[in-house]
Amino acid sequence: MLNTVKGVKDVFDSDLELFRFIENTFVKISQKFGYSEIRTPIIEYTELFKRGIGETTDIVEKEMFTMADSKGRTISLRPENTAGVVRAYIEHGLFNNAGLSKFFYIGPMFRRERPQAGRLRQFHQIGCEVFGANSAMLDAEVIIYAAQLLENLKIASANFEIQISSVGCENCRPQYNKKLVDYLTAEKNKLCETCNIRIYKNPLRVLDCKEERCQSVIVAAPKIIENLCDDCNIFFEELQGFLKIANIDYQINKRLVRGLDYYTGTVFEFVCKEGLGAQNTILAGGRYNNLVKQLGGPHTPAVGWAAGIERLILALTNNKSDIKNIENPVKKIFIVIDKTIKKQGFEIFCNLRNNGIDINCDYECKSFKSQFRLANKLKYRYVLILGEEEAKNENIKLKDFDCGCETIIKLSELTTKLKNL
RNA sequence: GUGGCUGUAGCUCAAUUGGUUAGAGCGCCAGGUUGUGGCCCUGGAGGCCGGGGGUUCAAGUCCCCUCAGUCACCCCA
Incomplete structure (x- = not known):
């Protein structure tokens, strides 16, 4: 893999x-x-x-x-x-x-x-x-x-x-550096291996060493802040x-x-x-x-x-x-579409989106149960239901998961109703 | 670059002294009558047991190598 x-x-x-x-x-x-x-x-x-x-x-x-x-x-x-x-x-x-x-x-x-x-x-x-x-x-x-x-x-x-x-x-710094190197050189056999290299390469770093054996030397070392x-x-x-x-x-x-x-x-x-x-x-x-x-x-x-x-x-x-x-954007509208009327469903879906409504669907028009489960899992609050009946009557059902209640909305009024949720 | 620990399903972990088709929980998918979520039942999918080599009649289990993760050294944000 x-x-x-x-x-x-x-x-x-x-x-x-x-x-x-x-x-x-x-x-x-x-x-x-x-x-x-x-x-x-x-x-x-x-x-x-x-x-x-x-x-x-x-x-x-x-x-x-x-x-x-x-x-x-x-x-x-x-x-x-x-x-x-x-x-x-x-x-x-x-x-x-x-x-x-x-x-x-x-x-x-x-x-x-x-x-x-x-x-x-x-x-x-x-x-x-x-x-x-x-x-x-x-x-x-x-x-x-x-x-x-x-x-x-x-x-x-x-x-x-x-x-x-x-x-x-x-x-x-140069004066201090010299002072520090002189001091460290005098104490070099008390220092760890890496610090012995540091003396010549980057003496300041010795002060940062965490080795036990170096500590006593470091404590007594001249400090730049005092020089x-x-x-x-x-x-x-x-x-x-x-x-x-x-x-x-x-x-x-x-x-x-x-x-x-x-x-x-x-x-x-x-x-x-x-x-x-x-x-x-x-x-x-x-x-x-x-x-x-x-x-x-x-x-x-x-x-x-x-x-x-x-x-x-x-x-x-x-x-x-x-x-x-940290604010999480609230997910609001999920649309459940009957598989026999995909075309109308897709049209409504697109229109709502174009009108500024945040909307999602399952894209496969699976069973209603499956679509509802998905909406719930994805933490949507409102579900629009477009079935054969609704399509025939030019309306759509809105369900609020919080209370479980459903209302019928005319398609012509849908956008404004949703915006006022 | 050095050292310790770890490596089994998407995730968290099991698997007796090496012994048949490697399990669970969660998650995922589907179903629980005709168009409805959350809880609950039922079923299902999904693992080259990190990879390679070795020991053995037999390896997820033992040994070696390697890769990766992790923690520490080191260094730095």
Whole structure:
């Protein structure tokens, strides 16, 4: 039997309802916050991700789906969307537009990882990117925007924690990096194997290690947040002030590290407290002031975040009572047609639909019993009955399943009667 | 990429120490008189027991490989 590719999923029925609920909610809030949608291609030249995300990151090093096109250039399925949006921003000269560029996006991303709870090879993200301002006020707004999204998705704030930090800028990060590497090198025999490699490859990530033996070293390690330059310190203080004004509860996580190279300054994560297993970050992002320039555009400060739709679904199906808030369209009219008068039946069916009535039937004109059973199973409330008698008398019977009562309606009055139900 | 657990009808699961035509519940389809749902009865369809190889007189059951799912590591949304 043919089945789906490993780590990907078909989405339908109630899962799809949840997808739509999240996407629709996100679009609504995005408009409120002044964001406009951008849709970039799912494939990009591999080089974009190498230069954007960082050549030594795990994502680029071993998780991308990459293939050669017929002319020998390599293209990859996007593993995230920031690089693509930045590329579009530069390619279309959007930096010439007045004011900020505020984008939101929705779409599939691809990463070749071993699937597990909250982690798929094709997963879906919603996210945003804002270009053109280096401002703590903006960073605060971006976090408020995310918090409001979760609130509207009915994910209780008690269920997640907002962690913030700063990873410094081009002025303070190199100095800190050196300090950290010196410290880690001195303590290297206390560290686990992978961390010993990390010291040289990506020292910041050591701080994120969960190995027992590394913990004592990590606790005493110099923290970037305590080694920021004046500008970064002021910026981070300012951000916290704005968050307080907006009544956003947050925690400073001194060990917060993002896995993508492009982050500078503010970073944050929304971490779910329970129910998501090991993959408990539902939303994450930060500032990346150098990426636009690095990819060939003018120096343009920027900030953004992304959230995994599948993880949001896990988070919101945790407290099941809240899912009821998703409105289901009420199914109303089902028409039962006698098989001897299919033609009249089909004509009435089409007319009603053309007149804006939501109507369904079984298309096979099976036994009345069977048609009624189907209408009931599909949760219709009203059933129109078109039998030989009704057809002869130019009328039709309407049955209300709720009360079981039936009324006869003249065909000429049918549409208006149904509209008033 | 590494490790643990799992893999029997559409779904949730049974199947004694290896032993005949692999079962149940739910779901699906049909019928329970002549044109009527929900409850209830009756009947029916539907399984290469994930795939391949091996041990055995005999394998859903034991062994190996493989694929998939799942959880964790790792990484990240």
